[in-house]
Amino acid sequence: MPGATKMQSSVLQVIFTSFVFLSSVNNGYAGTTSTFTRKEWPSIDIPLDNEAFAVPEGYNAPQQVHITQGDYDGKAVIISWVTADEPGPSRVQYGISKNRYDFTAEGKMTNYTMYRYKSGFIHQVLVDGLEHDTKYYYKIGNGESAREFWFQTPPKIDPDAPYKFGIIGDLGQTYNSLSTLEHYMQSGAQTVLFAGDLAYADRYQYNDVGIRWDSWGCFIERSAAYQPWIWSAGNHEIEYFPYMDEVIPFKSYLHRYPTPYLASKSSSPLWYAIRRASAHIIVLSSYSPFVKYTPQWRWLNEEFKRVNREKTPWLIVLMHVPIYNSNEAHFMEGESMRAVFESWFLKHKVDVVFAGHVHAYERSYRISNVHYNVSSGQHYPVPDKSAPVYITVGDGGNQEGLAGRFRDPQPDYSAFREASYGHSTLEIRNRTHALYHWNRNDDGNKVATDSFVLRNQYWASNRRRRKLRKNHLRSVVGPIAY
């Protein structure tokens, strides 16, 4: 049936071309404020005795297991877990066949107190020297309490390596959070970029703060034990509690969620970078000093120089406070970081900036406001092809509820916004194109609600695209319209 096949092919091409045409991120002024409303579950945390927080059976059984990338290029993971009864070994047995653990890695144990709460024994083990693109099985714990998991290492750094990231922010531990997490796990994404505000444990007082960090660790294990979550810190990680004489910022977070910051020459676990497949991911801290000459500023200045778009075409920035936001909630809170870093985002042609904080979803056009200064009247963002797309995904589902009051009218810089819970995925196809989806939690169902084709800021330029066309583009994505 060659005729039918040709026709089907043509139809598919028209559909795909339309998709590209309709959904490419161009600078237009047709922003959408979704009027969707849903029967929201109450924004209350799941009770501690719920099975969502189930602790594994057995004496000193490892709990709250999670992994993150352990090096710069994806050949290592940091595996972390908690034991409650006694320290036990900080040891990971691992290998490439199930039930056959040929290798062993040893790490360290830490713990901390928060008021009269004493944390369990927190284990952190760096497993390095791994092969790319390989499934590893690992085992932690002792005897009958031992537990086994697996993870898949990413492909080696390659400009055309496809990879699918998930993006989740402000997750918390409500029934809405559970819905987000379960929907994310159906997405097929391989790594989570987490935009800050993890457990919302700081909404509690005294010993309950630590207890809710523990429950959250159990809550995310279903995903985070099997694939890396790339962490960034939000305001709910600060935990400044003078009333109980606990004033060291990020105490719980830093003990529980290690990051590979040394691999990118950072001086703090709160800001760092990793490379994974075809992406270079920069994690910033909205709640650490970032103005000129601070360690974070100086580090970012150097890290941008290390970005090589010939090897990692996709440049992604992850932070907590959005720079462009049109919600009444947290409006303008990102302005100070915008004033410091926005010009660098343009200069280095960042593809996309993911943030959380605002409990709603919003996507910007490519816009910038670098011409504004305190003595200039040019204060409004303008279309800018060098600018990243700014996406806010603070809609994980925490107990503070949705941020439902958008500013009216919708500003020109805002392309799409909706106050619903959900998660996003960024599916990198090759060096020039990635597919982006925002998925709403629609009363228990997952509904793809906002989607577009993201063109790479470096490789999709006219000059490079022409150069590539013969060699790569047609062979990878077929004939498409521009």
Ligand SMILES: [Fe+2]
């Ligand atoms: Fe926040």
